[in-house]
Amino acid sequence: MLTKQLFPLTNDKSWRSLLIRDGNLYLINQNYKTDDDFWEGYQKKGLLKKKKEVVIANISKLAHPEKNGRRLDVVASDGKFFMDFANENDLMEVTDYLQKERRLTATTNTVSTFKAISPSLIGLGLTALFTYVIYQDALVLEDGYTIDTSGRRSLFKLLFAWLAEKLGSQGTLIAGGVIGVICLYFLFKAMRNPPNEVVYE
Numbered sequence: 001m002l003t004k005q006l007f008p009l010t011n012d013k014s015w016r017s018l019l020i021r022d023g024n025l026y027l028i029n030q031n032y033k034t035d036d037d038f039w040e041g042y043q044k045k046g047l048l049k050k051k052k053e054v055v056i057a058n059i060s061k062l063a064h065p066e067k068n069g070r071r072l073d074v075v076a077s078d079g080k081f082f083m084d085f086a087n088e089n090d091l092m093e094v095t096d097y098l099q100k101e102r103r104l105t106a107t108t109n110t111v112s113t114f115k116a117i118s119p120s121l122i123g124l125g126l127t128a129l130f131t132y133v134i135y136q137d138a139l140v141l142e143d144g145y146t147i148d149t150s151g152r153r154s155l156f157k158l159l160f161a162w163l164a165e166k167l168g169s170q171g172t173l174i175a176g177g178v179i180g181v182i183c184l185y186f187l188f189k190a191m192r193n194p195p196n197e198v199v200y201e
Contacts, residue, residue, distance in 0.1 A: 002097050006035050008086045010070070014050065015083060020097070025054040027083070052081070056101050064091060066108055066196035095200070104200035116194035120187035127183060130160075131176030137164035138172050 007018040008031065019026040019038045029050040032038035042051060054076050061075035070091050073082045085091040099106065137147050137160050147164070149157040167175060 002093065006032065006038055007090050007094060010084045010086055011082070012084075015052070018083060018094070020056075020094070023056050025052075025056060027052040027054070027081075054078070054081075056098065059098060059102055060201065062095060062098060062104060062200040063197050064095060066198050069197075099200050102200075106198055106200050108196050108198050111194050111197050113191060113194060116190040117187050120183050120190060124180060124183040124187065127176055127179045131172060131180075134160050134164045134167065135169055135172045135176070137161055138167065138169040141165055142169060 002020060005020050007020075009015045009018055009027070014029055015027045016031045017028050017038055019035060019042070021035075026038070026042055028038070028042055029048075030041060032041060041049075054074070058077040059074060060077070061073075063073040064071060068088065070085045070088055071082055072085065072091055072095060074080065083094075085094070098104075140147055141161075141164055147157070147161045149161055151157075164172065
């Protein structure tokens, strides 16, 4: 049995709340504090509102990290999705409930090397990209020119220009190098000791 029906989620750019009721999972990209507020908001239409309904009976597989995890990967008849929970207790409560409802069997597996190093690879790629952009901005400023921060994504342009001014070209390379080394450390650590995940199917 669940101790509550509403769970906060922390998915970037997608799900922020989960409600479990009537044999379904209801997901929405907005935050709610009560079941009633969630249900009222779920029924309303909105241009920026993203919603998803999943029939629990259609779920065939679940997976989450064995230790210190908050992400639950779900496979249902209409596709795959994942939920990032606010804490591990919520993750385990929802997982235990769904496992019992679907009568799934749990097994512990070592994740693939690619899956293990994916977060570090993404971090390394973003670090290289941001370092390059900020470094180019720093060179422009050091040559005595100004940076055009107007137009689309002006907030990002302003942020990059500010960092370029504060760090300079050499400081940007040093900061990017330090962050890159950290990403490489976690990448090689994941390659040598890939984590385990618990799979229910």
